[in-house]
Amino acid sequence: MIDKFVPDIDAALEGIGDGATIMVGGFGAVGQPHALVDALGERGLRDLTIIANNAGGDFGGLPKLIAQGAIRKVICSYPRASGKTAFDALYAQDRIELELVPQGTLAERIRAAGAGIPAFFTPTGAGTQLAEGKEIRIINGRPCILETALAAEFALIEAWEADRWGNLTYRRTGRNFNPLMASAATLTIALAHRKRELGAIDPDAVITPGLFVDRIFIAETTS
Template sequence: MIDKFVPSIEAALDGIGDGATIMVGGFGAVGQPHLLVDALGERGLRHLTIIANNAGGDFGGLPKLIAQGAITKVICSYPRATSKTAFDTLYAEGRIDLELVPQGTLAERIRAAGAGVPAFFTPTAAGTELAAGKEVRTIDGRACVLEYALSADFALIEAWEADRWGNLTYNAAGRNFNPIMATAAGVTIALAHHRRDLGTLAPETIVTPGLFVQRVFIAGGSA
């Protein structure tokens, strides 16, 4: 019997070790699986690469992971916060690497990985510092930059509802980066707010099929 519910956060995060590349869903604080990220900070990990839209914010568990020195590289669109954070200090000291990616390009690189597309050309960032060292071609009269698909060992995402097969729905803006990240990781771990019986989720409401999900932890209660 397929049952992807796990009884604890520890079981959800099993196998995540030093040097892992981890995608974290969310747009700002919305849709970020805070419980999973907070628990990740308790594992004493090192040399992590984090892929997230916001990686230098002053909310959730990512700033704590950065301050702990657990993260050595960040791939994101927005690494800053309204106030100075540990990221600013570590980056200025050369103790954390940053790959800055325009938001649409970040989303497409992740989506491409899930779709099995190894690379694509985009006019975004052509003629800017972000295109330095990258292949550029003229396509239909526009300079386009070659960007490579972006995958991860693990994806930590937030969902609204889940059944035991791992089928997921999302609530409003919580959908953001979560569905594409679910398709682009070796192991996708979902934090869901509601457990539903198999067959009760209407097919047209399921955004992420269980095929892409390996583990589901229900927020606020055991599976």
């Protein structure tokens, strides 16, 4: 019997070790699996590579991981916040690496990895520092740069509902990067807020099929 629900956060995060590459869903504080990220910060890990839309905000567990020195590299669109964060200090001291990616390009690189597309051309970033060292072609009269797909060993995502097969729904803007990351990781761990019986979720409402989900931790269980 397929049952992807896990009893606790330790079981959900099992196997994540030093040097792991981890995608973290969310757009700002919305759609980020805060409990999973907070628990990750208690594991004493080092040399992590984090792929996320935001990495330098003052919400959730990522700033704590950065302050702990657990993260070696961040791949994101927004590494900074309005106020000073641990990222600013570490980056100024060359103690954390940054790969800055435009938001649409970040989403498409992740989507490409999930779709099995190794690379694509985009005009975004052409003629800027983001194009340095990348292949450039003129397509339809516009310079375009080659961007490679972006995959990870693990994805930590937030969903609204889940059944034991791993089928997921999302609530409003909580959808954001989560479905893309679910398909682009070797092992996907979902934090869900509602546990549903098999068949209770309308198939048309399923955004992430269970094929892409390995473990589910329920933050709040209701029938």
